[in-house]
Amino acid sequence: MAFELVSSARCFGGEQRTLRHLSAVTGTPMRLAVFLPPQSSGQRCPMVIYLSGLTCTEDNVMAKAGAQRVAAELGLVFVAPDTSPRGDGVPDDAAWELGQGASYYLDARRMPWATHFRMESYLVDELLPMLCGALPVQASQVGLMGHSMGGHGALTLALRHPSKFRSVSALSPIVAPSQVPWGKKALEAYLGEDEDSWREHDACALLQRHRFDGTLRVDQGDADPFYQEQLQTWLLAQRCEEVGQAADIRIHAGYDHSYFFVASFIEEHLRHHAAALSTGRDKE
């Protein structure tokens, strides 16, 4: 299936696109947003995939984060998938932290979710090859980042699929979903009551057996209302220290969970990815 162009706008000398395609994995139409930097008109560029947080679509980061300016400077293709399958035939939940807009980027095993909520397979096995085929990107130079639930997605997918992603970073991520209320609710709904299966989608738990061959860059605001109960960034810092995972985890005084925080620090994240992707030094 090919991408269909929904909209296009010039932005910082490059092109901002919204695309749509019918996913064989989720069984639904899926939307995504893509920024093509000016450099990509003449050559293949590294790509950074950004996974968004609860309730977001592919649009939020493209409208609010200011990523395009930096991606245009650095020559990065910047891609934002949607946060879940959507539509009338797709199950949902009345709570905003479960169902549509809240996939947790895993393959659900329980009904009613298991039919469509297969975001891990969608992203890794379907969308990533499609992007590498359809866009001017270097398939060996792909970074993964995310915000909040998308930070969880970035950390877990990079640890689970280390051959696919050469760099990883997260803003305000959920780092230990099997230990916090949001995560427990979602993991039980999607995977069932076997808590061993939850730990396969928990960055702190995965780090007991997996390493990422590169530095985990993480930023977190200490005025984030979800910091103490849902995010608990210190658990990731402790685990990285215990197991010897390279990590650069920074706590920022006064910042909250909003896109004002994301916008303030996304430049540093994109520079982290560009450095790793252009030199390959994070993945020799």
Place this chain on the structure above:
Amino acid sequence: MAFELVSSARCFGGEQRTLRHLSAVTGTPMRLAVFLPPQSSGQRCPMVIYLSGLTCTEDNVMAKAGAQRVAAELGLVFVAPDTSPRGDGVPDDAAWELGQGASYYLDARRMPWATHFRMESYLVDELLPMLCGALPVQASQVGLMGHSMGGHGALTLALRHPSKFRSVSALSPIVAPSQVPWGKKALEAYLGEDEDSWREHDACALLQRHRFDGTLRVDQGDADPFYQEQLQTWLLAQRCEEVGQAADIRIHAGYDHSYFFVASFIEEHLRHHAAALSTGRDKE
């Protein structure tokens, strides 16, 4: 009346605020958004007021334009008022280009608009002094800019109140509302059928008698769907040339009317204002 704090978030080392106050001029509560750069915690800073376009609120530019990064670097207080009075007791129109969200930044003379739609007096006589009193700003160093209908507002208010604003710029502005469909509809609704009164709120017409003591900086995309019929930027360029008004009017290939355009060029506008406001050379 004092400002009430609706929300606050740290952003690029400064503070993003949404404020609300009861306006004596419009007779309604009014909202606005303010970015205070880090420099403003220790000193008074120049201020740029941004007037938004049709259908916008005080939120759009703050969420989408990436202005805070540049304002934080340059030490500019950046303020976005709402685009009209709003609320249950305020008249409106079914069309999106008239009524709430579409004030045209003038004082309406016809009913039902005349009671509340007094945005020119609100901005110049009420909000501006309030901002200078309540925020760490230099009252003599204020710039005015806007997008689309807000570009019209910036150009006309700067020409009508030259002692208040030392620098002016516009992105995708309506430059001759008395000659184009959007503008004719609004000016007739708000001012009545006397077309002489329309020209008091038309930048191209005002330039026949007024000059701005500084350069009008204007940027416009040539793929903007409103360019040919509603904006007609060339009318402003011709008028500035005829009357000897300093102007820097740039047409950009491929850009549309969206905030992807605004985001791409707002840095240049803020640097234009910062240069004029810090040196005062545009208003010796």
